[in-house]
Amino acid sequence: MEIKIQIEKLKISFGNIEVLKGVSINVYKNRITGFMGPAGSGKSTLISAVNRMIDYEENVKIEGKIYIDDIDVINDDIEGVSLRRQIGTVFAVPIPLPRSVYDNIAYGPRLKGITEKSKLDIIVEDSLKKAFLWGEMKDRLNISALKLSGGQQQRLCLARSLALKPEIILLDEPCSGLDPISTAKIEDALSGLKNEYTIILVSNNTKQIARISDYSAFFYMGEMIEYGTTEKIFTNPSEKRTEDYLSGKFG
């Protein structure tokens, strides 16, 4: 199976606090990989290193390597801006930009220099369809994105990140503030997307990871405890701590 992201001995600290203590993991192409673990386990920090959003934090020290298609995004001379054209990100809370639904989705493509209305129309429609939002939004493209419900906003954020036509999508607890129905819609959308994208889903919701991810990794206190197929991790974990976490003994 093809490896899309190869992380080697990644160490990250903020000031004196070591958040990641040497994590190595291979993320496979066109699969959904779930990162789970209690708060403070370093899983969100890990994905913020992959898309280099970590550059906007202060006092960060990074060691190790992250290869995306043979390019080391940590050490090679690469612009965060061009990297993020290939990596879509969805944050924990839906953050629509204060403008219309259409302009939210067209934001990224316009930055790339796409200004023709006809091309943008196609991108907007395509992205909304992939995020399972087209049906609800097709007649309301010009309303303010701030007027949508939380679930719709989060699908809009997913659609917005798809509009850049990335190869990788990172989702940082995308359903943490959503109701079960909205969560199900996001999960359906993600399952449909994995044929085209490599997806990393960070979540505290182990059931969600079990439902939709192909591979699962369990993080605890800055270390990756266990990694394998979701089936293996959830039915027959090799580590006691993984088992305890999944059975709800802590977390």
Place this chain on the structure above:
Amino acid sequence: MRVNPRFIDKIVKLGLNAQAFFTVGILIVIVATICFKGFPYINFEFVFSSPEDMGRRGGIFPSIIGTILLVMLSILLATPLGVGTAIYLTEYTKESRFTKIIRFGVESLAGIPSILYGLFGFIFFVIKLKMGWSLLAGVLTITIMILPTIIRTSEEAIKSVPRNLRLVSYSLSATKWETVTKVVIPSAAPGILTGVMLSIGRAVGETAAVIFTMGSSLRFPASLMDSGRTMAVHFYILAREGISMEKAYATSLILVLSILLVNIIAYYIMNRVISKYS
């Protein structure tokens, strides 16, 4: 003895009401006086003709033009400078000794009496740079005078834009500058506009700094190097030298009306911006 808290509540409410009415009352008395005393003397000729006999007769057209030119040019200069400084302070530097010094300087400048700006403008622009009493010297002086207000209000407005919006913009492959121009500035626009409005108010009403730098000639300011007289200065001279109280009140009424007009236009623009970016 314990006082009934409900009674205290009533007293406080009464007191606060009285204060609010007092404030609004003063405003109403001032505006009403100006309207009452100035309105009878306002007509087409007063607005669109030149003054005669030191302003005893005729109109205030050159002063209206002088005011518009002075205020507009100062705002056009000060806004980009001030907003640029605010962007620099909030987006492009980390908090350091240097930014603290800049901020302290800005705050000190905001507190200086306008006559000192006038004196500075007189010595530096009028004498040293040999501009003479001119529209240019006035514009540069007023620009410096209102800059601190624009910087401070813009900085506050920019700071209040949520960090999340910036992060989202970066995550969608925007550069810092694209994020500033497409997300931060539009979101901060209403706050920035408030600062610009305050500055317009200050510039329109300014006398001391203007007399020192732009002079008080009654001519029509046809070029940047011409001296001129703003409405506020005209009003001051008419009233102070007892030339004509009627014309003085009429001038001040035009002044008040023009500020009202500017405010209405500004609110219109603000609503356009808000409806586009919300």
